[in-house]
Amino acid sequence: MQYRDFGRTGWKVSEISFGAWGIGGGWGQVSEDNALAALHTAIDNGVNFIDTADVYGDGRSERFIAQVLKERSEEIYVVTKAGRRLNPHVAEGYNRQNLTAFIDRSLKNLAVEALDLVQLHCPPTPVYYMPEVFGILDDLVQAGKIKYYGVSVEKVEEAIKATEYPGVQSVQIIFNMFRQRPADMFFELAQQRQVGILARVPLASGLLTGKMSRQSTFPADDHRNFNRYGQSFDVGETFAGVDYETGLDVVEEIRALVPAGATMAQFALRWILMFEAVSCAIPGAKNPKQAADNAGAADLPPLSDAVMADIKAIYDAKIRPLVHQRW
Numbered sequence: 001m002q003y004r005d006f007g008r009t010g011w012k013v014s015e016i017s018f019g020a021w022g023i024g025g026g027w028g029q030v031s032e033d034n035a036l037a038a039l040h041t042a043i044d045n046g047v048n049f050i051d052t053a054d055v056y057g058d059g060r061s062e063r064f065i066a067q068v069l070k071e072r073s074e075e076i077y078v079v080t081k082a083g084r085r086l087n088p089h090v091a092e093g094y095n096r097q098n099l100t101a102f103i104d105r106s107l108k109n110l111a112v113e114a115l116d117l118v119q120l121h122c123p124p125t126p127v128y129y130m131p132e133v134f135g136i137l138d139d140l141v142q143a144g145k146i147k148y149y150g151v152s153v154e155k156v157e158e159a160i161k162a163t164e165y166p167g168v169q170s171v172q173i174i175f176n177m178f179r180q181r182p183a184d185m186f187f188e189l190a191q192q193r194q195v196g197i198l199a200r201v202p203l204a205s206g207l208l209t210g211k212m213s214r215q216s217t218f219p220a221d222d223h224r225n226f227n228r229y230g231q232s233f234d235v236g237e238t239f240a241g242v243d244y245e246t247g248l249d250v251v252e253e254i255r256a257l258v259p260a261g262a263t264m265a266q267f268a269l270r271w272i273l274m275f276e277a278v279s280c281a282i283p284g285a286k287n288p289k290q291a292a293d294n295a296g297a298a299d300l301p302p303l304s305d306a307v308m309a310d311i312k313a314i315y316d317a318k319i320r321p322l323v324h325q326r327w
């Protein structure tokens with residue numbers, strides 16, 4: 001495993017980290033045994049940074065993390081999110097009372113006295129233009145409930161706006177072979193402002209592992225079934241917003257570029273790590289085998305300029321028209 005600087009926090013975070021949505025819920029059934037083993041295996045492989053949220057399995061993900069960390073002595077950073085418990089999910093809900101209540105609940109779930117970092121969880125766009133929300137987060141830092149805060153965003157423009165607030169330490173954004181716009185529009189600014197970047201949905205919900213086909217099916221409680229067309233939340237969170245069948249065709253072109261000895265998941269993750277502005281990729285893993293496979297991406301040698309150019313050409317020709325101007 002290799003480690004990178006994370007914003008201005010002074011943390012050194014594993015460049016392959018762990019996304020803990022899937023072990024909470026929303027991805028079909030994941031047993032407690034598999035969830036705990038996936039976390040342990042990630043840590044065994046050098047992962048020291050876990051991304052979760054209060055709503056993943058309504059706290060199940062946070063509680064699993066607390067359970068595992070009780071058994072580990074390594075220093076592990078756990079970043080969570082707040083905001084999505086709001087119903088309706090509206091900008092006015094991002095007020096002092098609600099944010100404090102959400103953070104108090106995460107403190108309990110994670111069994112810690114202060115949260116390492118809290119991200120606003122893809123809030124409605126107007127929240128980025130409400131400095132009072134960031135003021136409340138500053139107060140929560142002052143009060144010792146949270147050490148740092150950041151944002152998880154849908155759109156590049158939201159990322160740019162969020163980094164105007166001096167307290168914002170990190171931006172989580174969808175970045176993968178199917179979602180390349182952040183590299184054009186945001187990475188340089190993030191480096192200038194010393195803001196950490198978490199690359200989420202790095203495997204395009206598993207599509208970029210190369211294991212899916214037109215015959216693949218997903219259970220009713222898996223967002224790749226119930227949110228395929230954005231019925232429940234932003235469609236960009238499912239297969240990175242790329243039409244499934246188009247994605248499958250493009251995956252076949254990418255497969256030809258996977259180096260010998262690497263899995264396609266590792267190749268997709270290594271591509272993300274080629275961008276030095278990225279602090280870490282946070283692939284989801286539902287079992288120990290996936291967690292180990294993903295962590296192994298950090299040990300692959302850098303990709304050649306020729307391979308990077310090939311991926312860019314494939315994106316420009318096949319994927320860019322579908323996604324580039326949407327997020």
Ligand SMILES: NC(=O)c1ccc[n+]([C@@H]2O[C@H](COP(=O)([O-])OP(=O)(O)OC[C@H]3O[C@@H](n4cnc5c(N)ncnc54)[C@H](OP(=O)(O)O)[C@@H]3O)[C@@H](O)[C@H]2O)c1
Binds near residue numbers: 081200201286289291
């Ligand atoms: N709004 C937000 O802030 C937000 C939204 C989305 C995600 N996130 C964060 O980002 C993290 C990562 O994104 P994601 O989980 O949505 O998608 P992802 O990392 O692109 O895909 C994860 C899924 O791919 C499959 N997989 C993972 N590793 C694999 C491997 N080595 N081989 C084969 N299959 C593998 C697993 O599902 P199957 O085995 O079922 O195929 C896994 O659940 C989340 O866990 C969460 O922490 C945040």
